Amino acid sequence: MPEGHSVHRLARQFGSVFTGERLTVSSPQGRFSAGAAQLDGATLVSALAHGKQMFLRFDNRLVLRVHLGLYGAWSFGGDETFRGASSIGAPRRVGESEQPSDDGAASGYGGPPAPVGAVRVRFVSAHGWADLRGPTACEVITGAEEKAARAKLGPDPLQPRSDGTLFARKLLSSITPVGVQLMNQAVIAGIGNIYRAEVLFLQGINPWRPGKQLHDDEAAGLWEDTVRLMKDGVRDGRIVTTTPEARNGRPKRSAPHYVYKRTGQPCRRCGTAILAALMAARTVYWCPQCQEH
DNA sequence: CGGTTATGTATAG
DNA sequence: TATACCTAACCGC
Numbered sequence: 001m002p003e004g005h006s007v008h009r010l011a012r013q014f015g016s017v018f019t020g021e022r023l024t025v026s027s028p029q030g031r032f033s034a035g036a037a038q039l040d041g042a043t044l045v046s047a048l049a050h051g052k053q054m055f056l057r058f059d060n061r062l063v064l065r066v067h068l069g070l071y072g073a074w075s076f077g078g079d080e081t082f083r084g085a086s087s088i089g090a091p092r093r094v095g096e097s098e099q100p101s102d103d104g105a106a107s108g109y110g111g112p113p114a115p116v117g118a119v120r121v122r123f124v125s126a127h128g129w130a131d132l133r134g135p136t137a138c139e140v141i142t143g144a145e146e147k148a149a150r151a152k153l154g155p156d157p158l159q160p161r162s163d164g165t166l167f168a169r170k171l172l173s174s175i176t177p178v179g180v181q182l183m184n185q186a187v188i189a190g191i192g193n194i195y196r197a198e199v200l201f202l203q204g205i206n207p208w209r210p211g212k213q214l215h216d217d218e219a220a221g222l223w224e225d226t227v228r229l230m231k232d233g234v235r236d237g238r239i240v241t242t243t244p245e246a247r248n249g250r251p252k253r254s255a256p257h258y259v260y261k262r263t264g265q266p267c268r269r270c271g272t273a274i275l276a277a278l279m280a281a282r283t284v285y286w287c288p289q290c291q292e293h
Numbered sequence: 294c295g296g297t298t299a300t301g302t303a304t305a306g
Numbered sequence: 307t308a309t310a311c312c313t314a315a316c317c318g319c
Binding site for chain 3: 069070071072073090117118133134135136280281
């Protein structure tokens with residue numbers, strides 16, 4: 001499922017294939033027919049990701065706000081300009097990369113296929129198409145509403161101008177456990193359940209430690225690791241946090257994480273069994289030895 | 294074919 | 307804290 005890196009890849013894909021293109025917009029499923037009608041025939045001006053939300057700005061001054069939620073995903077197809085991504089969002093198969101193939105991007109483009117499944121929105125340009133399924137949020141808003149939505153979000157580690165010290169200030173100002181705060185999009189925008197578990201492991205921090213008890217260098221370390229790992233995620237289209245040494249030379253796909261979904265398995269650093277527990281309605285994973293405090 | 298599961302969040306109580 | 311939302315792949319029967 002999509003954490004911030006997937007949404008940044010989506011914004012990049014939309015920007016590269018649809019900017020300046022006049023778009024036919026429809027809702028084959030019917031649940032977004034009114035919104036699609038507002039955008040139909042407009043031209044995409046720009047695409048922006050902030051945390052897990054994407055904002056598509058059109059030349060009629062309207063904005064489409066999309067949040068994929070737990071199982072939303074986009075699929076793409078078209079001519080050679082669409083090379084690079086055919087599906088981004090919730091994995092359609094376990095472990096699937098977000099750029100599984102170049103099918104449909106080889107040569108020519110004969111128009112979009114008949115919609116498969118519940119397609120909330122379909123965009124069609126002269127060069128290709130994009131289908132959205134299963135989003136938590138998909139709504140047409142104004143520029144002012146976009147500004148208000150973004151004002152509620154904390155700094156995004158993937159935005160070049162974002163401020164890690166603002167994240168640190170927010171984190172250290174509350175006694176709320178650090179593992180809860182990392183999932184709070186007002187504190188830091190874009191982290192999800194995998195990055196939460198992995199950056200806490202890398203910094204050796206127990207998920208239950210109150211934010212107020214963290215030291216400045218630990219907050220800075222969390223920010224720096226998050227920036228580095230999420231940039232890797234944007235580049236690779238998947239979340240890989242382990243080093244080649246930690247993987248014992250095995251391929252990335254066989255040992256991508258240190259603790260996420262590794263309950264009961266030995267820690268890759270110390271061999272202690274990884275623990276799991278529910279924290280703020282999501283399962284958090286940690287090594288009780290490496291992350292004792 | 295039905296139940297389970299998932300990288301998320303809003304709302305009710 | 308619990309539940310609803312509402313999508314598709316996967317797994318066991």
